[in-house]
Amino acid sequence: MRGIEVRNIAKNYGEVQALKNVSVFFGENKIYGLLGRNGAGKTTLLNCITGRIFPDSGQIFVDGEPAIENDSAQGKIFMMGEKNFYPEGMKVRDAIKWTEEFYPDFDRDYCLKLAKQFGLNQNKKIKNLSTGYGSIFKLILTLSTNAPYLFFDEPVLGLDANxxxxxxxxxxxxxxxKPFTAxxxxxxxxxxxxxxxxxxIIKKGEIIRNQSVEELLSKGYTLSGSASAIDSFIEDKTVLGVDSLGGLKTAYVIGTIDPxxxxxxxxxxxxxxxxLFIHLTNE
Amino acid sequence: MHFEDERPIFLQIAEYIEDGILMGAFEEEAQIPSTTEISLRYKINPATALKGINLLVDEGIVYKKRGVGMFVRVGAVEAIRRKRREAFYNDYIEKVIAEAKKLGLAKEDIIAMIERGYDR
Structure with missing residues (x-):
């Protein structure tokens, strides 16, 4: 089966369990959102998949092939990470050439076109780029690799709305x-x-939701009314949280309700x- | 179209195209925007755009010309009007009555307002 399969991955940092027995499948040619609060384990998971760190246990497969310490599997993946792996003094122009060496399907014309569109100065040294242009530099490279599996860790950090x-x-x-997995x-x-x-959705090192956005959204409701009416109505429902304002109450509910x-x-x-995310990941 | 609207995006896409048909922006037998155009214009996943258009295919409002694109079926305007007339009571009248009851407005008050609206 084509896709990336993560099977029972665990990763500890000392006493901290960053990932607890995580299993997840990223299917071919789909766009996924990986959501979690700060410290939930998102970056650790991405780093395990892309071989930047090794999990303590578990397996990862890319198109059925083991991915850990396997260059041919890793060659199908490109990750735009928080950290830069280019020498700091390197110019943008040289970093593009360098990436081209490693990714045979790299589209140079497309890369230059995007750089122009975003106003990325290729003569600048990577270390001199602003936070926003640092992100832009990395996301342009990522999109240009034409790798079938692209991972974006905080792609819009520091980017303005435009x-x-x-x-x-x-x-x-x-x-x-040309569809790919993102x-x-x-x-x-x-x-x-x-x-x-x-x-x-990942919470404290565990995957708590893995479904289509539409399906997830179709199961979340807010109910508003007088506190006493809400309290009795939600007794038998799955309630994620409530907000009160005087005698008014709003309940956040998962499930299906007949209007x-x-x-x-x-x-x-x-x-x-x-x-939904806020209420699913609240403490 | 604004996606702060609480309904699923694919429904809003379908409705947006229907509105275009009702307003004459997409005439019968004319081509409607492709899923790619809709996806890029509204920054939505192409699968969502496709789902919206497929809803219109299922309802017989648009049809596919192989290798060309999606076109508005003859009779689409009438079909949309019929469908929306049927939904009018649930979508609008029920809400008006619920709000009127909350405010203590009588049936006669509402009828008077409707007449005033038509007379303008």
Whole structure:
């Protein structure tokens, strides 16, 4: 089966269990969102998949082939990470050439076109790029590799709204022309919620959700009304959290509710991905 | 179209195209935007755009010309109107009545307002 399969991965840092027996599958030609709070284990998971660190136990397969310490499997993956792996004094122009050496399908013309579009100065040294242009530099390289599996760790860090917009468009444009698998780890959930097809939510080193965005959204509700009415109505429901404002109460509920069963005076609403995420990952 | 709207995005896409058909922006037998165009324009996953368009295919509002694209079926305007008329009570009237009851407005008050709206 084509895709990346992570099977029972665990990773500890001293006493801290960064990943606890994580299993997840990233299918071919789909765009995933990998969401989690700070310290949830997103980057650790991505680093394990891309061979930057080794898990303590478990296996990873790329298109059925073991990925750990396997160059041919790793050659199908490119990750735009938080950390730079280019020598600091290297110029953008040279880093492009260097990446081209390692990725035979690298599209140089496309890369230069994007660099121009984003206004990336190729004569600058990587260390002199601003946070925003540091991100832009890395995401342009990532999109240009033409690797079948692209991982984006905080791709829009430091980008202004116009550049973020350009990134999502560039990603989708590339995707519709020649589909690939993208895994986007980001804190800007609402921005990405329409772009991603599937969502993987990680909490304290464990995967708590792995499904299509639409399916997840279809199961989240808000119920608002008087506190007493809400309290009795939600007794038998799966409640993620409640907000109160005086005698008014809003409950965040998972499940399906028949609108006809709602008592008079109670209002039902949907939750967006960010709201659902907040309530699913709250302490 | 604004996706702060709580309904699933694919439904909003389908409705947006229907609106275009009702307003004459996409005439019968004319081509509608492709899933690629919709995906890039609204920065949404192409699978979502496709799902929206497929909904219109299932309802017989658009049809596929192989290798060319999606086209508005003859009779689409009438089909959309019929469908939306049927939904009008649930989508609008029920909400008006619920809000009116909350405010203590009588049936006669609502009817008077509707007449005032039509007279303008």
């Amino acid at each position: 550049h973020r917009d350009m990134f999502y468009k560039a990603l989708l444009q590339k995707y519709v022309e 895994v986007i780890s980001t804190h800007l959930i609402e921005e990405v919620s329409g772009v991603i097809e599937k969502v993987v 006809a069963s709602l008592p008079a005076g109670m209002e039902i609403g949907r939750m967006d991905l960010q709201k």
